[in-house]
Amino acid sequence: MQVNFKGVAADYQIGPIRSKNIIQQVNLCLPSQSFTAIVGHTGAGKSSLLKTINGLLLPTTGTIQVGDQTITADSPSKAVLKSIRQTVGMVFQFPEAQLFAETVEQDICFGPLNFGVSKQEAKQLAQEAIALVGLEESILAKSPFSLSGGQQRRVAIAGVLVMNPDVLVLDEPGAGLDPKGKDEILTLVKNLHESKGITTLLVTHEMNDVARYADDVVVMEHGEVVAHKPVHTFFDDVQQLKSWSLDLPEARRFQLRIEKEANVKLPKVCLTIDDLVASLIEVGLA
């Protein structure tokens, strides 16, 4: 499912106080079945942009199109929001903070039940969702609060996947997990993206993950989208990255250092350690 931002601006209003625009003039088209990483410094508007996709933050100007539904500045109808929220799955920062039910099963079933699925069917869906995130079915009967942080994160993600979203939005899903847990979560997201054709949007600071999982990159700065490029082109232009003060993936950074100090040119832009190993052997350095 395609997501299309046209001239979107948004801010947070608390009573009479308006913050300055958190998002301004965003024009961005995320094609159906794409995997896009959003990067940018803290406070660049990444999380806020995500919130506009399902109407948690409404635009002050512009429109957001999700599939054939449109969110506009003047308060959209409940029917539109409901339909969008059914198709867009949101995994927020520290999603385990929103676990609330007595058992994992109840927690995962909460979404489907709210959208009118029968209890029997919801339970069936919960079983499928828990398997998707790589947990044992026996965990369904446990309290979510008795689980470890990594398990809680997975349960929270299962609660989103159970809705069978066409668009999946993840805001730093790996934060706070150990490296193994993080790789597992992101591999899971990547596999779902590939097998179900889910349009995926990932906010992260970790350029290694961008290089490893995403196909395209969106850069945000001061509430604006300043670039939207395929991953390889993006990491090729080092000067441009410097001007945004963005990091390079470890492999790419190391490649540039070696190219400079050994005065060689490696055959391709290395985004992963395996690329780098192959290139180093190819040019005879290692």
Added chain:
Amino acid sequence: MLVAEKTIVEVDNLTFRYDLRKDDHTLSAISISIKQGEWVAIVGGNGSGKSTLVRLLAGLLKAERGTITIDGVRLNDETKWDIRKKIGLVFQNPENQFIGTTVQDDIAFGLENNNISYDEMKQTVDEALKLVGMDSYRNQDPSRLSGGQKQRVAIAGILAFKPNVIMLDEALVMLDPRSRIQLLSTLKKLREQNDITIISVTHDMNEAALADRIIVMDNGTIIQDGIPEQIFINNDQLSPPFAEQLRRKLAEKGSAVPQSYMTEDEMVDWLCR
């Protein structure tokens, strides 16, 4: 070396479990001694007991057995209030700890509770905000900040206290790499100027590799304790810093790389030989 010989944190035979009805201990008989001015990284998988350990050190949880001594004072119910002036803990998710309606109020809250005079408080809040680069956000609502900005405010709240020991429980995870490097170098500077001890719980092995010492925890016990080189060469469970990963991959492919741990500079030298 800046590391003084005075012991600031002494943990002896510390044992803890959350549920006394069950036998599985979250921490079993842990002993550590940390010197003043040391930078210690605590690493290990989710559920290995890292966060429990720092919460015990801050007196937020009570040990079942064993003792904690901070700066010569045994931690117990009577002393914990004084000890908390010396040891500050920054949590992973600061969302749950903001109480002020503005950033500066939030940082002042702890100081107010300790009867700091208004003028001194004002100056301290200023300094702390500048250290973490959040000066221009002082009048904003902390709950409306981005994830990384919140973490910086939480760190400023602890810095304002000028503690002898700062504990970071994954407190830098939401920061972009540039801010993370800035904050780490700010903390380093503070350590050099004021002889602060830093205990950082982290999953970032590049960050851990910068510490004086790494403690590896697994299943409630300490399985390794030493300088970064030793730790990474002896532990194949931990994913090592990039250069060492590269060395191992090259070795797998039959390249004639040296057999011992390599830092990035050593790897570059070897490749450019």
